Amino acid sequence: MMLEIGQAAPRADARAKVTGAERFASDHYPPGLVWAGVRRAGVPHARLRGVESQAARAVPGVLAVLIARDVPGTNRQGIVHKDQPVLAEDLVRHAGEAVALILAEDRAALRRALALIELDLEPLPPLLDVDAALDPAAPSLHDRGNCLLAAEIVAGQVDAAWADCAVVVEGEFHLPFQDHAFLETQNGVAQLLPDGVLTLTVSTQAPFRDRFEIAHALGLDVLRIRVICPYLGGGFGGKDGATVQCLLALAALHAGGRPVKMVWEREEAMIAGYKRHAARLRYRLGALADGSLHALDCQLHFDTGAYAHLGGEVMELGLEHAGGPYRIPHTRMRGWAVYTNHPIGGAMRGFGVCQASFAFEGMMDRLAAALGRDPLDLRRQNALRRGDRNCAGVTQVHSTGLVACLETLSRQPLWRERRAWQAAAPPFKRRGVGIAAVFNAMGYGRGLPDAAIAKVELTSAGTFRVYNAVADMGQGNASAFAQIAGQVLCQTAAAIELVQPDTALALPSGSSSAGRTTYTYGNALIRACEAMKAKLLQRASLFLFVDELASLALLPGKVRHMPTGRDLPLGRIAALLPEADRVSIEQFVMPVAQDVPATGKAFLIGFPHVFFAYAAHLARVEIDELTGKVDVTDYLAVTEAGRVLNPRNFAQQVQGAVAQGIGYALSEELRLREGQILNPDFARYLIPTSLDLPAIQSLAVETVEETGPFGMKGVGEVGVNGPLPAIAGAIEDALGLRLHQGPFKPQRVLAGVGQPGPVPGERP
Amino acid sequence: MKIQLKVNGQDLELEAPPDRRAVDLLREELGLTGVKEACGSGECGSCTILVDGEARLACLLLAAQLEGQAITTIEGLAQGEELHPVQQAFVELGAVQCGYCTPGMILAAVDLLRANPDPSPEEIRVGLSGNLCRCTGYQMIVEAVAAAARALRDQGRSA
Secondary structure, three states, X not given: OEOOOOOOOOOOOHHHHHOOOOOOHXXXXXOOOEEEEEEEOOOOOEXXXXXXXXXXXXXXXXXXXXXXXXXXXXXXXXXXXXXXXXXXXOEEOOOOOEEEEEEEOOHHHHHHHHHHOEEEEEEOOOOOOHHHHHOOOOOOOOOOOOEEEEEEEEEOOHHHHHHHOOEEEEEEEEEOOEEOOOOOOOEEEEEEOOOOOEEEEEOOOOHHHHHHHHHHHHOOOHHHEEEEOOOOOOOOXXXXXXXXXXXXXXXXXXXOOOOEEEEOOHHHHHHHOOEEOEEEEEEEEEEOOOOOEEEEEEEEXXXXXXXXXXXXXXXXXXXXXXXXXXXXXXXXXXXXXXEOOOOOEOOOOOOOHHHHHHHHHHHHHHHHHHHOOXXXXXXXXXEOOOOOEOOOOOEOOOOOOHHHHHHHHHOOHHHHOHHHHHHOOOOOEEEEEEEEEEEEEOOOOOOOOOEEEEEEEEOOOOOEEEEOOOOOXXXXXXXXXHHHHHHHXXXXXXXXXXXXXXXXXXXXXXXXXXXXXXXXXXXXXXXXXXHHHHHHHXXXXXXXXXXXXXXXXXXXXXXXXXXXXXXXXXXXXXXXXXXXXXXEEEEEEOOOOOOOOOOOOOOOOOOOOOOEEEEEEEEEEEEEOOOOOEEEEXXXXXXXXXXXXXXXXXXXXXXXXXXXXXXXXXXOOOOEEOOEEOOOOOOOOOOOXXXXXXXXXXXXXXXXXXXXXXXXXXXXOHHHOOHHXXXXXXXXXXXXXXXXXXXXXXXHHHHHHOXXXXXXXXXX | OEEEEEEOOEEXXXXXXXXXXXXXXXXXXXXXXXXXXOOOOOOOOOOEXXXXXXXXXXXXXXXXXXXXXXXXXXXHOOEOOEOOHHHHHHHHOOOOOOOOOHXXXXXXXXXXXXXXXXXXXXXXXXXXXXXXXXXXXXXXHHHHHHHHHHHHHHHXXXX
């Protein structure tokens, strides 16, 4: 099968995954391995006075018990702010804090020893919400105080603008922490090899950055650390940053050269893993009499928990999207990322935008009601178009397809026939339809080059090997790379081999995140493949005694001299080339915004962004009047992310993101009491099953993003932002109930069932 | 204790503590790492195997319970290079993303199709509701199982 852009080619990894042959990090059991495990604090805030490990050390099979003073380097990890110890020193800042690391011959000994560690803890009152943490009298959890980052983005003259508004709406919204719930928990193996190279095979989204994390925390040479990154069993942001890496590396330094394996169990994964930030969002939005958005003032508070991770950057992205995908000339958007004694808020698909989407789309529904306008029409009127400035003041110079998304949605039966459907609700059921317009930036933003270096090699067999350097956590970027290479090099699927990220073989290419994976590496790969193609034609011209390169064509498995029909197999060319000449390496850096507004100065990196994917979503819900249970019966996502390279993989990303968004809207809530997670397992933290989700319809509105590989933009994140506001709108449509707090569990919805419902056909 | 069992068509005699979890035995002693563990408490279905043709959770089974049983793991489903129709449909119809739920999901689907060769989409959703997937939203999985059911019927085969 020829690999071509635009075709629904099956994924390159599918066959190995359906036969059980694919080896994830968790499937590595090197001979002679040692098991490592972590003793966690179990309390959210305490002074750590000591660790008693005698009894644990005495357990037969225990090889070592390590605490903070055994960490040779800075004992600090963190992507932007190095504020998180590998092992706690004198202060415990969250219940999942790692305090002691144990190495043992088997898991039974490890479990026994972990239970025998005694922690001498002096409990301190925990800081359990952002207001308590920002109180000047509150104890500081970190040297910089409890405010990790405060920032504002301002455009126009918001204070003066209210006078012109015909309608002003206000609201306050609350969201809990959300867990990624990837199925493969955080894990890996590590070994200090005889040549002194520390080698890790880890389930990670950022193998290249991991080397720096480990080197910094443990005082090692970054070039003596090798990270191998097989396909991940899910990531969604939760494996971006150090999870097991530094712990495993530390363990390997104490294992006498033996390999060390660590696998977090589900409960540990939920207690110690990163989370989508809990948030509180306060909004005031005003519009002119004709419905034009005019002024926005909002305050977004993100609970980043015990450590920074990417809390400042999550807040940045939330703030940059706080005005929605609309033109609003006058904005003042303020944000805070605040330390508390909660689990660590970090990166998760939607990255701050998910939270903001709930608020800005909730405000749009309120505004539509206040103005007596059709909610879809009001959104279409205000939707960003190419050439507009967005709410952060950045000109949309690139593809901007929201209007087309909304217009496509408006033509669908799910929208047009909604009133008849609503009126046909069975007894004891109420029905409603909601929509949302959402967007999501792509890339790291200004100040941190979003770069990738692609490498492609002609093998001695005359096939091509693509060295993927950006983790494939399930989104299918590796398969997209095969498709891109196949297209540029004119080869079949069988002729393209993929090597998954290995810092010893590939070149630094950033993290698998921010919707930038296929865009950035894909662009670099196009360049590398074009360079490879040019090189092969040039070399072939020498071997074939051909004067004109234009007379040669690169075809599947060969170069053909077109005028004579002479073929030179690629295997022959490979045999004639020295190894160094069989490789092409090229770099690409994502373009950045050129009109940088004079605001957002607190953001040293990541502000502003210039590429966005857009979507218009529709949810139909049916609510049980007796129980308050919300069923999403139908869901439609219309998405613009440039050109579609593979329609099936595009739909996979949209459907999967929507599914996580529906979970966020209906059931997913990390329940916390006094800093402890009450539901750290799948029996109590409920992610959607096949019975909880409707058929999810995905339609693509294609544009061409001129800077993108074959015109594409990242599509992985935008879909997660729509369900929460669309379902909130649908519930309001059904019950007249405005929900300010997610998720919309039956007990929150039941309160609204008693209210008079709308009369079908009378509402706009 | 000594345990005699058949795994993927092969007769085996193993020495294992009677309380060793089947998932560990299969993954660590037999190298059948297609059996995934994602929760360890019977909530997610990732470790689904077939025991005498019926879907069971390997994280909740102990070694002693495997005595005399015929076990099929994902590694034993294809006939040589020829994929089982459920596997084939998963590949062709996009039912695989990260792939961690995939082995358990496929074996649950095989069990479902054996009991019900012509399931409706709703019946497929019920049949797979014990298997969590975080990537797909289940839609392409449901479509793949329906397609596999059609393929099996066309071939006059049972799953």
